[in-house]
Amino acid sequence: MNTRRILFFRRRLNSVLPLLALAMLFVLAAACTGSADRLQLNASFDSDHIYAARPGAHYLEVLVTAPEALGQRRRVPLNLALVLDTSGSMAEQNKLNYVKQAAIAMLNRLRPEDRFALIAYSNRARVLYPSQPVEDGQRMEGLINSLEATGGTNLGEGLIEGFQQVRRHATPSAISRVLLLSDGLANIGITSNGELAQLVQAQAAEGISLSSFGVGLEFNEDLLAAIAETGRGTYYFIDHPESMNSILAKEFKSVEQLAAADIRVTITLGSDLAVDQVFANTYAVDGNTVTVRFGDLAAGERRRMQIRVLPKQRGAGRLDNAARVSVSYLEPGSAAPLSLSDSLGVIYTDDEKSVASRQNKEVLERAAVFEANQAKKEAALAVDKGDQSRAAAILGAARNKIEAVAPAAASPKVQNELTQMDSYAQSVNKPMDSKERSLEQKKVKHRAQAVEGC
Structure with a gap:
């Protein structure tokens, strides 16, 4: 090849290389954007080694994380209904006035493309502002400020009206959610927890989610937690009414920055592993398959669950597909x-020490937290039924189980959980007035409900 031809090829190569480099940068940027603004799945065992001769319990953890930012995705229009309790008890502690301030503040965050409906309920539910864009803010503020606290709590009718308003304009191109606030017990109309949960579940299946806000000490925390979980939303416990504004603002931000909706996780264990306990709020077990509903996640939020599994005894060797994890969701x-999706394998080994050497201490630490909160949740339900001795037994057995997980039990986080559990165990038989007991029960249950996001 002569010198002229070599120089020609060099010039061509020098002109092409920058273009190739630029193309590679675009490819890498696209790849990074594609992974950064999508849901992430992480699954792991507390140890990928199992002692073949005497297999003990192990923990499988699944973590789903929403992207920190929504990238180039445009903000989706909101289709909201605010359903407010205006029963007589809302006059106490200035609760209704705090709610009014929070509702007006939320109103000011809406955009022209958003829709909003306002429903108030006491003995009956009233649609004060049918679902529409908020074009006359002063009129809406006047309606909110005109609310008065009187009558009973027809929570079911309030829910039905809220869902009807949102359903009329529900489309895949909008985020549809009902925000329900209550400070009391459903004592008029539909009062069954089961019927109310079925009502919410049916709407969630149609793409309309629900978040609930319990204010004060007299509301039914079991109901509000259950319908928020069934409704793919969030349950908030507001023991100080003056914090209503910041909490409603937090909920609005999470709806506005929704990253993934209707998240469902399915875990199928291999035949050599058995499900012993599931640590999640809403789940179903069918043999070796566990289905968990994580609901909706806003940008930067995460949900975590664990399964305590019991491996069967078998010979040493690798076990592929010990667990298969799949996640479905909507943007x-x-x-x-x-x-x-992800697939996990484990190794059955004759070397018992290798099991400990391969332990994931963070997974074990969180397992101890899940165990503690599960125990407190079960103990709280026993206290509700007046069975303090059973509550104390549940907490004592859980403490022994957690201490047996040596690496986790040594961590400050787990020690804090054990201290809280001991404190609750001591208070179970302690004389308290009804308000003290109600506050403690609500705090314990709310913590157990929220631990999924730990």
Whole structure:
């Protein structure tokens, strides 16, 4: 090849290389954007080694994380209904006035493309502002400020009206959610927890989610927690009414920055592993398959669950597909489902020491937290039934189980959980007035409900 031809090829190469480099940068940028603004799945065992001769309990953890930012995705229009309790008890502690201030503040965050409905309920439910864009803010503020506290609590009728308003304009291109606030017990109309939960579940299946806000000490925390979980939303316990504004603002921000909706996780264990206990709020077990509903996640939020599994005894060797994990979800503004999946293997070994050497201490630490909160949840339900001795027995047995997980039990976080559990165990038989007992029960149950996001 002569010198002229070599120089020609060099010039061509020098002109092409920058273009190739630029193309590679675009490819890498696209790849990074594609992974950064989508849901992430992480699954792991507390140890990928199992002692073949005497297998003990192990923990499988699944973590789903929403992206920190929504990238280039445009903000999806909101289709909201605020359903407010205006029963007589809302006059106490200035609760209704705090709610009014929070509702007006939320109103000011809406955009022209958003829709809003306002429903008040006491003996009956009233649609004060049918679902529509908020074009006359002063009129809306006047309606909110005119609310008065009187009558009973027809929570069911309030829910029905709220869902009807949102359903009229529910489309895949909008985020549809009902925000329900209550400070009391459902004592008029539908009063069954089961019927109310079924009502919410049916709407969630149609794409309308629900978040609940319990104010004060007299509301039914079991009901509000259950319908928020069934409704793919969040349950908030507001023991100080003056914090209503910041909490409603937090909920509005999470709806506005919704990253993934209707998240469902399915875990299928291999035949050599058995499900012993599931640590999640809403789940179903069918043999070796566990289905968990994580609901909706805003940008930067995460949900975590664990399964305590019991390995069967078998010979040493690798076990592929010990667990298969799949996640399905929707992106706001789209009706096309997306999915993630992962598969985990374990190794049965004759070397008992290798099991400990391969331990994931963070998974074990969180397992201890899950165990503690599960125990407190069960103990709280026993206290509700007046069975303090059973509550104390549940907490004592859980403490022994947690202490047996040596690496986790040594951590400050787990020690703090044990201290809280001991404190609750001591208070179970302690004489308290009704308000003290109600506050403690609500705090314990709310913590157990929220631990999924630990």
